[in-house]
Amino acid sequence: MRNFILGIVITILVLLIGGLGLALLGFLPTRANIAPPPIEVHIALSALENSVERHAPRLNNPVPPTDENLIEGLKIYTMNCALCHGGIERQPSTLEKSFYPPPPNLILNPLDDPEWHVFYKVRTGIRYTGMPAWDKTLSESDIWKLTAFLTRVDKLPPAVQDYWKKSSGVNPPTGGEERHGHN
Ligand code: HEC
Numbered sequence: 265m266r267n268f269i270l271g272i273v274i275t276i277l278v279l280l281i282g283g284l285g286l287a288l289l290g291f292l293p294t295r296a297n298i299a300p301p302p303i304e305v306h307i308a309l310s311a312l313e314n315s316v317e318r319h320a321p322r323l324n325n326p327v328p329p330t331d332e333n334l335i336e337g338l339k340i341y342t343m344n345c346a347l348c349h350g351g352i353e354r355q356p357s358t359l360e361k362s363f364y365p366p367p368p369n370l371i372l373n374p375l376d377d378p379e380w381h382v383f384y385k386v387r388t389g390i391r392y393t394g395m396p397a398w399d400k401t402l403s404e405s406d407i408w409k410l411t412a413f414l415t416r417v418d419k420l421p422p423a424v425q426d427y428w429k430k431s432s433g434v435n436p437p438t439g440g441e442e443r444h445g446h447n
Contacts, residue, residue: 296364296394308365312390313381320384327408329416331423337413338428340406345370348394352432363394374417374437382411 286292300308327333342351350357350369360366375382386407389397398407413420418437420428428436 297362298364299361300365305365316381316384320380323380323383325379325383325408325412327405327412329412331421333409334413334416334420334424335427336406337409337411338424340402340410341370341413344398344402345410352428352436353434354432354437365393367394370414371417371437375414377415379411379415382414383407386410 338352341349346352346357348357348359348363348367350360350371352371354371356372357367357369360369385395387397387399387404389395402410418439420436425436425438428434
């Protein structure tokens with residue numbers, strides 16, 4: 265039994281050192297201009313969701329989803345996020361295919377996650393991806409406004425839909441379309 269456990273420990277060490285060696289010798293690819301294989305996407309997204317589930321505080325959004333706050337959220341989104349995640353004109357983002365992993369289009373495929381998940385990801389960023397942490401750039405209340413907007417992209421109240429239409433010339437999505445989420 266002792267030898268068996270020793271065998272397992274040595275195998276793990278050899279694999280770890282071997283993996284590290286291959287990385288240091290330059291065998292790992294670094295290019296970001298290709299799409300990750302589906303199995304990698306699946307594993308990475310499951311790891312991300314489970315980590316958020318484990319680490320994020322279960323907060324309620326302290327900012328009420330009034331027309332004014334949702335419009336603020338839309339404006340903050342357009343200024344800071346649309347470049348990577350797609351704008352309210354409902355087109356693919358310019359940088360959609362330039363990241364590994366790629367940024368999801370949060371307008372064409374609205375999020376279907378709890379608000380505390382979204383708040384945590386936006387505030388703290390996502391390590392090993394192009395998703396920045398916004399806690400040093402945006403205030404907590406701005407991040408909550410963004411969260412309110414992003415979790416309601418396809419069910420905004422009429423006044424916010426009017427604002428969207430006026431500023432983009434395009435109708436906002438209104439439900440019935442495919443949603444995106446990891447639950
Ligand atoms: C420089 C590009 C870039 C900018 C700017 C950016 N993001 Fe991201 N974001 C990414 C990438 C890349 C990912 C994908 C990470 C992954 O696959 O795990 C991501 C992931 C996310 C996710 C997780 C989506 C999911 O599937 O759970 C959310 C939410 C998000 N971003 C919101 C925002 C918000 C809000 C802003 C603006 C304040 C923003 N991002 C700005 C690149 C960006």
